[in-house]
Amino acid sequence: MRTILSFLMSACFCFVYCPYTQAKEHADVSAADRVIVAYVTSWSAVRPDPSCVTHINYAFGHVNETFDGIRIDNPGRLKSIVELKETHPHLKVMLSVGGWGSGGFSEMAASDDFREQFAQDCNRVIREYQLDGVDIDWEYPTSAAANISASPEDKENFTFLMRDIRQAIGQDAWLTLATVATAEYMDFPAFLPFVDFVNIMAYDMATPPFLHAPLYRSERAGKTTSAEAVEAHLQEGVPPSKLVLGMPFYGRGGKEVPTFLDYKKISSLEGMTERWDEIAKVPYLTDTAGDLVLGYENARSLAFKCEYILEKGLRGGMYWDYDGDTPEGELCRTVCSILKPRGVCGNTQLAFRVLVLTERGGQHGSFTDAALEWLSRKEKELNFRFTEINRATPITEEFLSGYDLFIQLDFPPYTWPAEAEQAFVRYIEEGEGGWIGFHHATLLGEFDGYPLWQWFSDFMGGIRFKNYIAETASATICIEDSSHPVVAGLPATFTIPDDEWYTFDCSPRPDVKVLATVDESSYQPASSITMGDHPVIWVNESKKARNVYFLFGHSGILFDLPEFTTLFTNAIQWAAQR
Numbered sequence: 043m044r045t046i047l048s049f050l051m052s053a054c055f056c057f058v059y060c061p062y063t064q065a066k067e068h069a070d071v072s073a074a075d076r077v078i079v080a081y082v083t084s085w086s087a088v089r090p091d092p093s094c095v096t097h098i099n100y101a102f103g104h105v106n107e108t109f110d111g112i113r114i115d116n117p118g119r120l121k122s123i124v125e126l127k128e129t130h131p132h133l134k135v136m137l138s139v140g141g142w143g144s145g146g147f148s149e150m151a152a153s154d155d156f157r158e159q160f161a162q163d164c165n166r167v168i169r170e171y172q173l174d175g176v177d178i179d180w181e182y183p184t185s186a187a188a189n190i191s192a193s194p195e196d197k198e199n200f201t202f203l204m205r206d207i208r209q210a211i212g213q214d215a216w217l218t219l220a221t222v223a224t225a226e227y228m229d230f231p232a233f234l235p236f237v238d239f240v241n242i243m244a245y246d247m248a249t250p251p252f253l254h255a256p257l258y259r260s261e262r263a264g265k266t267t268s269a270e271a272v273e274a275h276l277q278e279g280v281p282p283s284k285l286v287l288g289m290p291f292y293g294r295g296g297k298e299v300p301t302f303l304d305y306k307k308i309s310s311l312e313g314m315t316e317r318w319d320e321i322a323k324v325p326y327l328t329d330t331a332g333d334l335v336l337g338y339e340n341a342r343s344l345a346f347k348c349e350y351i352l353e354k355g356l357r358g359g360m361y362w363d364y365d366g367d368t369p370e371g372e373l374c375r376t377v378c379s380i381l382k383p384r385g386v387c388g389n390t391q392l393a394f395r396v397l398v399l400t401e402r403g404g405q406h407g408s409f410t411d412a413a414l415e416w417l418s419r420k421e422k423e424l425n426f427r428f429t430e431i432n433r434a435t436p437i438t439e440e441f442l443s444g445y446d447l448f449i450q451l452d453f454p455p456y457t458w459p460a461e462a463e464q465a466f467v468r469y470i471e472e473g474e475g476g477w478i479g480f481h482h483a484t485l486l487g488e489f490d491g492y493p494l495w496q497w498f499s500d501f502m503g504g505i506r507f508k509n510y511i512a513e514t515a516s517a518t519i520c521i522e523d524s525s526h527p528v529v530a531g532l533p534a535t536f537t538i539p540d541d542e543w544y545t546f547d548c549s550p551r552p553d554v555k556v557l558a559t560v561d562e563s564s565y566q567p568a569s570s571i572t573m574g575d576h577p578v579i580w581v582n583e584s585k586k587a588r589n590v591y592f593l594f595g596h597s598g599i600l601f602d603l604p605e606f607t608t609l610f611t612n613a614i615q616w617a618a619q620r
Contacts, residue, residue: 071283077358078381079218079241079286080374081138082123084115086365090123092130093427094371094378097216098123099177099241101363103139103167105146109156111163112139117171124172136216137167140179145190147180151199161203161210168215175216176207177241182227201232208236220288223247223271230278239284241360242275244268250296253337255289256322257347262334263322268347272354282355289347289359291366291373293338297329304366305373308338309432316435323347325435341376341429342436348380349440368430370414375429376436379444394446394618396428399453405596406482410452412598416607424614437462442469447476447618452595454485455499456492467497473586476617478610481595484544501582502591503550511569514540514596518564519578519605523557527616528579528590528609535561536605542596545573554580560593579609588617 079097082090090098100120106113114120114137127133140147150156164176181188183196193199208217220241221228230240245255248264256263259270266274268287275285293303299311314327314335323346327336339347351359359381367373379395398417400410417428429445431437434457442448442465458466469475486499487507499506516539521529543560550556558579562572578593590613600606 071355071357073382075357076381077239077286077360078377079358079360081361081363083363083365084119086363088365090126090364091371091374092126092133094374096132096358097134097136097174098126098364099136099138099218099360101138102141102144102179103137103176104141104144105139105150105160107146109146109150109153110159112137112160112167114167120171127172134174134216136175136177136218137171137173138177138179138220139164140181140220142181143188143190144179144181145188147183147203148191148193148196148199151183151203152193152195157199157203157206158210161206164207165210165212165215168211173215175211175218175238177218177220178204178207179220181220182222184227197227197229198232200227201229204233204236218286221275223266223268223274225271225274225278225280228278230275230280234280234284237284239286239357240275240280241286242268242271242288243362244271244288245290245362246294247271248337249294249301250299250337251334253319253322253324253326253334254294255337255339256319256324257343257350258322260319260321262319262326262337267322269350272356283357285354285356286358286360287347287351287356289344289361289377290339291361291363293327293336295336297333297335299327299335303336303338305338305340306366306368308336311336318342318435339373340436341372341431342438342441344373344376345380345436345438345441345444348377351381368432370430372429372431375427376441376444378427379429380440393425395444396426396447396449396614396618397442397445398428398430398449398451399434400430400432400451401453401482402432406452408598409481409595409600412601413451416601416610420611420614424611426614426618434458434462437465439465439468442466442474445475447478447614449614450477450479450483452480452482454482454489455495456485456489458495463495463497470501470585470587470589473588475587476619477587477589478613478617479589479591481542481544481593483591484546484593486546500553501585501589503554503580503582505546505548505550507544508547509545509571511543511565511571513567513569514542515565515567515569516540517543517566518561519558520561521558523555526555526557526581528581528612529557530612531608532605536603537564538594538606539599539603540597541594541600543569543571543576543578544593545571545576549573549575550577550580551575553584554582556580557590588619590617 077096080095081099083101103112103114183200186192223244252264253262256267324343556577560578581590
């Protein structure tokens with residue numbers, strides 16, 4: 043009798059609520075409506091960048107021991123996340139209730155009284171913590187795989203639970219859920235009228251020797267793939283405008299590799315070879331025997347998944363979890379730059395988007411560190427957002443299409459995969475964005491077993507690296523063309539302190555337009571390694587892309603020099619223009 047009555051109540055509520063929901067379902071997903079959902083955990087200390095996301099799902103809350111309310115992990119941490127909304131009013135903060143191994147759902151949802159009290163407590167939590175809604179992460183109705191209670195009635199009771207929560211929190215609050223990639227365990231058509239969108243957990247779909255989050259099916263795919271997960275949900279009746287594709291910021295390992303490894307720790311693994319699955323569109327690591335031991339995501343694979351989201355017209359992307367990313371935000375900024383195109387990120391209109399390529403560490407480490415700190419301060423002033431990558435492997439045409447400016451901050455013109463080279467050539471030749479290169483970008487020749495990249499040599503004026511002043515030296519820079527915007531506001535001469543001065547087999551002149559040269563007689567200490575005509579700032583006007591190269595860029599002390607920061611600011615503003 044309870045089941046029949048509950049069904050009638052559900053049908054009646056759906057009749058009242060459906061017109062509002064259906065209007066949302068069939069609306070086109072514009073850039074303004076697209077969502078980027080980041081899970082932020084209670085046990086991490088990272089402070090998320092609100093400008094890179096639209097929603098934060100705080101993990102976790104749980105069904106309490108009496109099955110009639112919510113228990114929150116580390117509520118002080120939740121309050122600190124909610125405080126981000128004070129300066130970023132676009133941000134929505136949700137409490138995610140559940141998680142793997144979090145039980146009590148089956149008992150709570152089976153009782154009309156418990157379910158109603160739990161729903162009312164959802165409303166209390168939203169009001170008390172000034173949240174924007176709740177995310178239900180029951181893993182999974184009818185399944186005891188996570189060592190939690192389960193019942194065959196869970197599937198139907200889950201629908202009643204979502205109905206009751208919606209009734210309790212009202213239509214203005216957000217209600218979402220997390221689902222398994224295979225779209226099992228739930229009656230989607232029954233509860234869809236009550237929810238805003240569905241987060242597909244398209245990860246943990248296999249372990250080595252298979253990939254755990256492939257986009258498409260290759261021989262290394264396991265039970266399912268991200269694309270198949272989306273299709274499974276579509277087959278269950280979920281419209282694209284209510285589907286959010288999940289992406290992992292971690293890898294799944296086997297053998298000598300940890301079974302779970304955050305992306306930020308993957309680069310520290312030794313004795314592994316990074317490979318790329320061209321069909322599945324994800325990277326993986328192999329051991330010395332050539333066996334797949336870790337499947338994971340990087341900026342390149344995320345770019346493919348974000349493009350897939352756009353092509354399929356999905357509501358957006360989600361990732362677990364924010365703390366798995368690098369401190370520079372390599373992954374989260376990649377997702378934002380593609381899913382929020384044309385300068386829209388977090389509902390803030392950006393003037394342009396910047397990709398920064400660095401090597402990190404080594405003799406140029408102080409320059410890179412100071413530059414990134416300076417760029418972070420400049421973001422707000424010049425209204426841009428930058429993404430840092432530490433290798434060229436993520437670079438593809440799709441990936442570069444998300445950026446208006448490419449800064450080769452500290453990275454040589456070798457070790458680039460062929461696809462990255464081709465994408466960069468197109469970017470410059472077709473004028474798809476601007477380019478600023480520093481110092482290391484003209485290390486042209488045969489280095490570390492890599493051949494000369496002839497196109498890049500031609501791009502830099504047909505030069506090849508010849509020598510350098512082994513001891514750093516201060517030197518006088520002489521502006522040659524004061525009319526160019528890059529050198530606007532600079533005195534006719536100024537000093538660059540303690541830098542490393544490359545020399546080349548020839549001058550890049552006349553194949554480039556020289557803006558400034560170095561007075562080699564001014565080296566302190568003096569050096570016998572000279573070029574004669576020694577350009578240090580130039581642009582190649584034969585390319586559609588606005589581009590400028592600075593030969594200096596060895597030390598962080600440059601950012602204490604007003605002339606240098608003026609040059610860099612000018613270059614950004616000029617090169618970012620189409």
